[in-house]
Amino acid sequence: MTEKTHEDGIVVAILDRMEKFRIPRALDIKAKVDRGEPLSDSDIDHLNLVLQDAEQVKHYVDARPDLQGLYTRALALYGEITAKALQNEQNAT
Numbered sequence: 001m002t003e004k005t006h007e008d009g010i011v012v013a014i015l016d017r018m019e020k021f022r023i024p025r026a027l028d029i030k031a032k033v034d035r036g037e038p039l040s041d042s043d044i045d046h047l048n049l050v051l052q053d054a055e056q057v058k059h060y061v062d063a064r065p066d067l068q069g070l071y072t073r074a075l076a077l078y079g080e081i082t083a084k085a086l087q088n089e090q091n092a093t
Helices: 003-034 041-062 065-092
Strands: none
Touching: 003 041, 003 065, 041 065
16 A cells, blocks of 8 residues: 555545534534534534544645645634634623
């Protein structure tokens, strides 16, 4: 197995997980905070997993412009959720 094939396999697996599991759940969390609800501990745990996945593939994505759409979507979504969650917390106090 070549190094490129191994790296491609890692990227595909992580991006597949992001697309099928991490981002759909993050969208559910976004809907929750958009309704003004606070984040639960499991929501925060999940968002941390989204960020960890993004960090794991960053150097791969930098070399593969074809992957940047999903990557930037995940990071933008993370940013939107955390900003809205912070706003919700501030409004609650």
